[in-house]
Amino acid sequence: MANHISSEKRARQSEVRRLRNRANMSAMKTATKKVIEAVQKKDFSNIAELLRAAQSVIAKTRKKGTIHKNNMARRISRLTAYVNKARNAQ
Structure with a gap:
């Protein structure tokens, strides 16, 4: 546990940023997966x-x-490149 005021603040900031980064990464991975699934289903x-x-x-x-x-x-x-390769193979 943090002992100084500044280190307590840093811990709070780090937790907020960790959650924000996690949400951003999740949204990015979801968007990428949607594209990959559409290509695999050949839904162009x-x-x-x-x-x-x-x-x-x-x-x-x-x-x-x-x-x-x-x-x-x-x-x-x-x-x-993945999408273009699939389009050209079709």
């Missing part, structure tokens, strides 16, 4: 909308500081 009718939404959520997660910019770029790049 709304794949562009899902991909755009997932890219937006990933970028917002980066903007909030939950992930590094290279992590964001890698996730978006791999997801887009």
Whole structure:
């Protein structure tokens, strides 16, 4: 347990940030899974909308500081490549 006032404040801040980061990561993973599931089901009718939404959520997660910019770029790049590969194979 924290003994100083400043360390108590730091513990409170860390807990709030941990919960916020957890929610952001969960939203990002959910958006990504929706795109992957649509590709696996070969449901290309709304794949562009899902991909755009997932890219937006990933970028917002980066903007909030939950992930590094290279992590964001890698996730978006791999997801887009996955969708494009599936489209071309169809």
